[in-house]
Amino acid sequence: MAEKSVKNIFTQGAIEPVFISDSIAKHSSKTNIGAHSIFLGQVRKDVIDGKDVVAIDYTTYEEMALEKMHEIREAVFAKYPLACMHIRHSLGKVDAGKICLFVFTSSAHRKVAIEACEEVVEKIKAELPVWGKEIFEDDTHQWKENK
Amino acid sequence: MAEKSVKNIFTQGAIEPVFISDSIAKHSSKTNIGAHSIFLGQVRKDVIDGKDVVAIDYTTYEEMALEKMHEIREAVFAKYPLACMHIRHSLGKVDAGKICLFVFTSSAHRKVAIEACEEVVEKIKAELPVWGKEIFEDDTHQWKENK
């Protein structure tokens, strides 16, 4: 296992839109890229049993999550001719309306960027040991489950 | 034809990353959204017969393109439960490495946002009367054709 190339993907709190635009801007020197695909997860103000979700509090098993993300990254790079992939996931409290997940893939052509992005999103949802606690307006909570 | 709801999608020159982050930030009050999907087209520095593409110069049949985009928008909103859709396409000269297309769809759930975004991108490529002239480093050019 190439431990040294395991990258951090976690950010405390929400992912700010300016982080996303900075990330996009950094690719203007990579002139072999023709297509970027971006997925953003945003915390929904769901209503559950009559109560609004006001935030989600994310926790992880960080060491295992980063190793798993490294595996996902390697598998997706092996499958698709990607130029780059960047991932950020929030930890801690993210308010409704804020961004909690950023998946960004780039390639020469659109099909590759789009398919790879979707595949990474699905793998993150299914395989990363991350848990979201939905916090209601009255400070009660429930544990989220991915569909 | 609901002429009054035909929206402009064209921007002179490249689409700046800050335009994209501003667009994302505007959605934080739409707390029914759980997923955003974004596609960005970036001008590639292709090498054709030994010469670098340094820019693409885009022209359109604007009146027809805006009506066609309106049709595409209506069809995609009819097919998918989208919360929003935003489109920008460059006109004029866009240098290699810069963004020339921005497609942004948002929905409660990821599948809808992702599928709708891809469908809009494909329709834009196939159906919008827009032409790209690839400009080489020596000021010669050739007319691009979408695959």
Added chain:
Amino acid sequence: MDITVLFFGQLAELAATNETVFQSVIDTDALKIQLHQKYPQFADSSFIIAVNKILTDQNTPLFNGATVALLPPFSGG
């Protein structure tokens, strides 16, 4: 009877103009013949035709004031 013809992309370049007017052309087939006479440089170019912004792939009658656009293969995005 005036028919406005709009050129786009490579065709505008080949015609060295964005627009011209034809008179007394009754349909798009007749227009195509006149176009190829006036612009022999279009011989190798493929295009589709829109009449008043509606694409047509068959012969279409033209009326006074019609706008015909010659559209080379699209390459947006």
Added chain:
Amino acid sequence: MDITVLFFGQLAELAATNETVFQSVIDTDALKIQLHQKYPQFADSSFIIAVNKILTDQNTPLFNGATVALLPPFSGG
């Protein structure tokens, strides 16, 4: 022989701790029995087990110094 057990998500909440140590458990099946004795509040919770960060869905021998993580259904993203 010390086995470190890590709790995550709802299980950490139910256990009121993130971590505990068990002694003399030879495998994950034995650990599960001891867990349910020590934490009867886990009865309604589903989880999967990772031993030294590797997921396992069958009985797995445990050695001194092993780290066992109890992982409720994931809900990231």
